[in-house]
Amino acid sequence: xxxxxxxxxxxxxxxxxxxxxxxxxxxxxxxxxxxxxxxxxxxxxxxxxxxxxxxxxxxxxxxxxxxxxxxxxxxxxxxxxxxxxxxxxxxxxxxxxxxxxxxxxxxxxxxxxxxxxxxx
Amino acid sequence: xxxxxxxxxxxxxxxxxxxxxxxxxxxxxxxxxxxxxxxxxxxxxxxxxxxxxxxxxxxxxxxxxxxxxxxxxxxxxxxxxxxxxxxxxxxxxxxxxxxxxxxxxxxxx
Numbered sequence: 186x187x188x189x190x191x192x193x194x195x196x197x198x199x200x201x202x203x204x205x206x207x208x209x210x211x212x213x214x215x216x217x218x219x220x221x222x223x224x225x226x227x228x229x230x231x232x233x234x235x236x237x238x239x240x241x242x243x244x245x246x247x248x249x250x251x252x253x254x255x256x257x258x259x260x261x262x263x264x265x266x267x268x269x270x271x272x273x274x275x276x277x278x279x280x281x282x283x284x285x286x287x288x289x290x291x292x293x294x295x296x297x298x299x300x301x302x303x304x305x
Numbered sequence: 306x307x308x309x310x311x312x313x314x315x316x317x318x319x320x321x322x323x324x325x326x327x328x329x330x331x332x333x334x335x336x337x338x339x340x341x342x343x344x345x346x347x348x349x350x351x352x353x354x355x356x357x358x359x360x361x362x363x364x365x366x367x368x369x370x371x372x373x374x375x376x377x378x379x380x381x382x383x384x385x386x387x388x389x390x391x392x393x394x395x396x397x398x399x400x401x402x403x404x405x406x407x408x409x410x411x412x413x414x
Contacts (some may be wrong), residue, residue: 220403222350228352229307230342230392232403246400260330287339289356290396291340293402 187211187294189283194299201273201303204275207266207296214264216240218286221257221268223279224298231279233268235286251277273303308333308404309393316381316412325409327376327393333404337395339376341369344408345389353391354378380411388413 208294209217218241230264234247236257243255256269267281280298287293310328317323322389325338338356352360354369366382376395380387393406 196308222403230405231410232394232405235403246401249400264355287340287355289340290338291352291355292342292350292394293352293355293360295342295349295351 187285188216189285189294191281191283191296191299194281194301196260196302197303198305199273199275199303202269202271203273205268205270205281205283205299205301205302207268209264209266209283212285213255215261219257219259219266220284220286220292221266222282222284222292222295223277223301224282225276229278233261233281236266242270270301275303277301278303307407308397308400309395309406311391311393311406312411313407314410314412316414317380318414319383319385321383322379322381323383323411325378325380325391325393325411329374329376329395329397329404331374332399333374333376333395333397334371334376336398339369339371339393339395340368341349341376341378342392342394343387343389344392350392371392383413385413387411 188210190208220235258267282298283296284292285294339352342350392408397404
């Protein structure tokens, strides 16, 4: 069974940092392209960034609102995806989902999400 | 302002066929496949269609299509459990990122 389990969310103050983790199981994580997608309270889904598989150079791309403040990385030996967020803003408050990308130009499997609240 | 445009709300009765649309442009839907995601009561989204493929466990009353820069998700034989928010997404090569529609709230009357 495919599982994606996010952790690391919580309450932080503006300007602080937070690292989210996503533990994967049930599929070949090493070959997977992975994304983070977020959803602010009462709002729609928003893509945050992605990381390709190591065999596809492991390169990253980030959405404009977070570029320069976040880093996505992966540890294939631990089957874990990470999202390092720095200089957090109140508008970063959202549920953050870890998602696999399919070859059909779509997202496939979703985690249950972890809530990040940025507030003074 | 979402890159992809979806109806804000759609409703239908049990057993009816409903179609949700997702409109983009030549930088996104015009050249890439589209995914559709179901979100019930603000829980985690679930993929109900990617490209023309049904994920495992999704009933075949769900189907997807695309024409030009508009994609559609059709639910044939609407069921009460289909009531949810539905989002579409695809890659955008001018933004160099994934884009989503604003979501459609589907109500089953």
